[in-house]
Amino acid sequence: MDKQIVFEDEQIRVIFLAGHSDELVLSFGDLITRAKGLSINAEKSLIKYDYNVIGIMPKEKSWFPLESIINMLSAIEPYLAQYKQIIGYGGSMGGYAVLKYAKLLRMTRAIAFVPQYSIDPQDVEDRRYAEFFDMSLHRDMRVAAEDVSATTEYVIVYDPYYANDREHYLKIKALIPNLLTLKLPFTGHEALSVLASSSLLNDFIRHDLDEQYFYAQMRAVKKNSKFYYRTVISQLMSRHSKALGLILKNNDLQLDAQYLDPTLKQLITRVMLSRRQVTEQDLQKLGIKVSLPQESRLQLQDQHAGFLIFNMISSKIESYSQDSIRLNDKYLIPLLVKSSGLVKVEINHERYLVAMNDRHVMKLFKEHDPLSLDMTPLVLKKHEHYYVISYKGLALSSDDHGVCHFIDTAADDSTHFILV
Incomplete structure (x- = not known):
C-alpha cells in the first residue's frame, strides 16, 4: 500500500494513497478522525475499491483554515491535474470543507454529511462549535456563493428534525439550488456513523445521482445497522415511549446483551419504568437481564x-x-x-x-x-x-x-x- 505525506503544516496533514481508479477522492477528516500517522478518513472502504485518495486530515479542531488549503493546493496540483473525476467526501467539519473548497479543488462531486455552514457565532445560532472559532484563522469562513461551482454535483445527508444541523443546511441550500438532499430522520448528528458502509460510499462516489436509488441503498444499510436503531431510540424515547411498548408487545425481539449501551439502557428503562409497568419478558426482548x-x-x-x-x-x-x-x-x-x-x-x-x-x-x-x-x-x-x-x-x-x-x-x- 503506497502512502506518502505530500503536504503538512500546523493545521493539516495531507496524505496520498495510491490506487488504480479513474477517480481521485479527496477525503476530509473530522473532529474524531484527526491526523494520526498516515491514517486517512474512510480508509478501509476506499482501499476496498482501490481508489486513489488524498486524505486531508486535521491536526486541530480548526475547520480547515483557508490559508492551509491554499498552501496545500500547490502541493497537490500535480495530482489534481491527472484526473477528470475529483470527488470530495467528509462529515461534519469535513463536510464543511467539502462544500467550502469544492470549487477551489475542482471537485466534480461534493458529498457532505451533516456539514456546517460556519462556526462563526456571527453567522449561526448553533453554539456547539463556537469555542473553536478563531478570528485569526476563520475570518469570512462561511460557505459563500463564490465557493459554489456550477459544474459540481452536490450531495448532503442530514437529519431534518435536528435543529442545529437544519440551520446549517438551510443556509447552504440557499446557495446551491441543484443540491441533492438525502434525509436521514431521527439520527441527529450521527448520519455518517449510521450509514457506515463500503458499498454505499462507493455508490456515493460513482453512481448517477438518482434520489430513489440512494434512498433504497440507505434503507438497506439502516436495516442492518445496530447503530441506526440505537440512535433512533435515543432520539425518540422520551417523546414516543408508547411506540417502544407496542414494538415489544407485537414483535418477538431477541436482542443480545451488548446491543444497547449502558446509557441507552438507562434511558429506556427509566422512561418505561416511569410510564408503564415493565414485564420481565419486555426486558428479555431488549437483552436486559436482571436478578x-x-x-x-x-x-x-x-x-x-x-x-x-x-x-x-x-x-x-x-x-x-x-x-x-x-x-x-x-x-x-x-x-x-x-x-x-x-x-x-x-x-x-x-x-x-x-x-x-x-x-x-x-x-x-x-x-x-x-x-x-x-x-x-x-x-x-x-x-x-x-x-x-x-x-x-x-x-x-x-x-x-x-x-x-x-x-x-x-x-x-x-x-x-x-x-x-
Whole structure:
C-alpha cells in the first residue's frame, strides 16, 4: 500500500494513497478522525475499491483554515491535474470543507454529511462549535456563493428534525439550488456513523445521482445497522415511549446483551419504568437481564418528592415517584437508611454495599465480600435535618427528572435528602 505525506503544516496533514481508479477522492477528516500517522478518513472502504485518495486530515479542531488549503493546493496540483473525476467526501467539519473548497479543488462531486455552514457565532445560532472559532484563522469562513461551482454535483445527508444541523443546511441550500438532499430522520448528528458502509460510499462516489436509488441503498444499510436503531431510540424515547411498548408487545425481539449501551439502557428503562409497568419478558426482548430482589421499606426523599432507589437494570442510584417504585418494586430498590454509614440495599434477604469508581460506574458487593481495587463504597452522612450521600469529595445530587449525579459541593438543596 503506497502512502506518502505530500503536504503538512500546523493545521493539516495531507496524505496520498495510491490506487488504480479513474477517480481521485479527496477525503476530509473530522473532529474524531484527526491526523494520526498516515491514517486517512474512510480508509478501509476506499482501499476496498482501490481508489486513489488524498486524505486531508486535521491536526486541530480548526475547520480547515483557508490559508492551509491554499498552501496545500500547490502541493497537490500535480495530482489534481491527472484526473477528470475529483470527488470530495467528509462529515461534519469535513463536510464543511467539502462544500467550502469544492470549487477551489475542482471537485466534480461534493458529498457532505451533516456539514456546517460556519462556526462563526456571527453567522449561526448553533453554539456547539463556537469555542473553536478563531478570528485569526476563520475570518469570512462561511460557505459563500463564490465557493459554489456550477459544474459540481452536490450531495448532503442530514437529519431534518435536528435543529442545529437544519440551520446549517438551510443556509447552504440557499446557495446551491441543484443540491441533492438525502434525509436521514431521527439520527441527529450521527448520519455518517449510521450509514457506515463500503458499498454505499462507493455508490456515493460513482453512481448517477438518482434520489430513489440512494434512498433504497440507505434503507438497506439502516436495516442492518445496530447503530441506526440505537440512535433512533435515543432520539425518540422520551417523546414516543408508547411506540417502544407496542414494538415489544407485537414483535418477538431477541436482542443480545451488548446491543444497547449502558446509557441507552438507562434511558429506556427509566422512561418505561416511569410510564408503564415493565414485564420481565419486555426486558428479555431488549437483552436486559436482571436478578429480582425483594422489597425494602426504607426510603430517602429528594427535594422534588422523588425517592432514592438503586435501579437493578441501569445499575445507578436514581429517584422515582412512589407510584413507579410500587409498580416496579422488583427492579427499583430503596436504599437502607438508619444512620451514618455505608450506602446499602437488601436483595433476597442479603445486604449489598453500593460502590463506585472514578468513572462513576456503580456496582453492588455483598456486605462482607472484598471490593475490587478501583471501587469505593458510597457513604451516607446523617446531619441534623437531612442526609447526604458522598463519594470521596463529591455529593450526590438529584435533578427534577430523577437523574442523579455527583457534584463537588454539598451546600446545595439538591444534595439534601430526608428520611420518609
